[in-house]
Amino acid sequence: MDTTSDSLPDDLASAHAMIRAERARRLAAEAAQSDVAALVAHLKLQIEKLKRELYGSRSERKARLLEQMELQLEDLETAASEDERAAENAALQTGAAPAFTRKRPARKPFPDHLPRERVVIAAPESCPCCGSTRLSKLGEDITETLEVIPRRWKVIQTVRERFACRQCETITQPPAPFHVTPRGFAGPNLPAAILFEKFGQHQPLNRQSERYAREGIDLSVSTLADQVGAATAALAPLHTVIEAHVLAAERLHGDDTTVPILAKGKTITGHIWAYVRDDRPFGGRAPPAALYYA
Template sequence: MITADSLPDDVTTLKALVLAGQAALTKATAAQLAAEAKARNLEAEVRARTLLIEQMKFTIAKLKHEQYGPSSERASVLEQLELELADLEEDAAEAEAAAQMAAEQAKAEKIDVRPFERRRPARRRLPEHLPRERVVHPAPATCSCCGGDRLRKIGEDVTETLELVPRQWKVIQHVREKFSCRACEAITQPPAPFHPISRGRAGPRLLAHILFAKYGLHLPLTRQSTTYAHEGVALDVSTLADWVGAAAATLMPLVEAIKAHVLAGERIHADDTTVPVLAKGKTRTGRVWTYVRDDRPFAGHAPPAALFFYSPDRSGVHPETHLAGYAGLMQADAYAGFNRLYEASRKPGPIIEVGCWAHARRKFFEIARLKKAPIATEAVAQIDELFAIEREINGLAADQRKAVRNERSRPLVEALHAFLHERRAKLSGKSETAKAIDYSLKRWQVFTRFLDDGRLCMTNNAAERELRAVAVGRKNWTFAGSDDGGRRAAAIYTLIQAAKLNNVDPQAWLADVLARLPDHPASKVADLLPWTWKATAVAATA
């Protein structure tokens, strides 16, 4: 401890002592500041490492879910229970059959066995439109009680079983008789009938079956060829491929008519998906694009339809080409290749971008599912309230939808916007939750356009639903053989999906269209479109 007696009386010595103390204090302060800075750096490093660990955990959980988890965003418990229920019913049926067999065997040995009983579901009647074949089991000629032969029929019991008869192949011979005129010796013969494909020996129903099996049921031509061979008809894969190519060329006028119909809509949905394409020794990634017109959510009267295109890559020039003549509303994801379509200087006019709330929700849903983050969970809950309102107003007129949204949806959207802004201010920019919030806030204008226009939907699910056919198909045929094969697939997908959207049997429609197109007037192709074809068939039946 420093006291007055311990200090020197010499002024020079005192000055030196003060300077030494000051230097020591400065050194200690610098050391303290350095230590504090080091501590802050270490703390920041710890936070960064913790954040990196959380991001890696999230990525690993996401990849595990993509590989092993359910594909749907909704809980798959119901599907799992349905599978378990089916297994239990199969086990019960097997046990019952075994018990019945044991009972019959025991009955033959005169041993009483307690019957096995279970509650069975009510049987549905077999389809009425199927033909019935009566198999009459003859009654005994004499009475089993007294032996008399005076039997009189008082009724019958009919038990129906469903049976499958293999399909029937046949060759149709088109006979054109020739006649010679006895007066002038001229030869008269009717003209040759039109064929769906030139010099083709396949009828329209066979062609329709092959097309629907390949693009509707996702059966490659190799499997079809094997199936036909088992049925006694040898058709090489090369022959089937030639028929598919020729039929696609015949049907192109219908594809163009559907294209004109889709792009005449006030609002369309747009999306794309990957398609593996065969290349030299490997596969490369092509894209299939879809543009969907569906006015049913706002009580529109135009029939729904889906248009498909193929491209060898995902360059933005492809949607610009597809939509060169379109100007209107387009619901899509945040793909940067669409940006030039939204420019004000675009000709014939800008396309108005409309966001997809399903994409925004999906980002929060993944975080809530994998990390149980409370902010993401709350965001999902608030978005689900908006979807609940949409389900109530689906199918109402546009002005009614807009009125309900202004009254009920707009306050929820504003509350969600404030919630996201408040929570974002407290999060690190590198966190997954912050990235999900930024995705929504940066596109808030396009996300909220549905509030001011009753024609718009909250999601782009209409386009995603149509792409499921491609997603399911590529698991079966693995890859497209070439770019031409991809374009051909897109054309046939356009026809099949348009028929399905209008509740038309694609195979029956294609068979009739292939039979009529060769001699049908080009100016009346619209009469063969699925919705017109269906209305004509209904009227003819009536």
């Protein structure tokens, strides 16, 4: 940039315009640099995944490395989006077109199984150009917006009416609804959600209790632990059936994985033993299954 006195503006408005234009160019350059960094991280991650697929490396260290690379890519993508927005806002202030736009992959269409809510914008009653009311529909454009419905809590009141026989004075009443915990209060979806968060999403019960409290539901850690124990006992027969099916296989694949476990004041090493039955590569018709011991 030429900083001689001949190129500098004489009035304050022109100086402000020059500063805004220079700021827009700087932000565009930063956005381009962030996009290149995110692209490099994305390509490195893809290369590591391809190497893992080609050479069959399944070590725990390699898996943790891929997870770290994915976290790094997430941070870079976020920073690149922030820089792009800043560059666009700066360009709007100068009245010029954005100097940089990120190249994004083509978005896949939303799944067909998602329900569609049709919102029709009211058509104009008259022509905005001449004011005529003789309008005919030529077609329509549909813009799809993905939305999420926040989790809702509800209390189901099961009413069991009591009746007395006027002839023999016998009192009858339907049985109480089934709960996983004897004399419990939780419907079937609640224990399922607690188990999935704990074992599928690795969310400890104390964090679940804190999140429920922010949603206005008071469920202590001990209450959640009771639900986990009751659900585990209820699922024990299913585990027994899967265990018998897996161990009856002619070919059984086993693996021993060590995991760190937080104990009192220290971390100890735990073990997870996995046994897999899969006869499909050998022409077997038995359904595949996996069995875990910890």
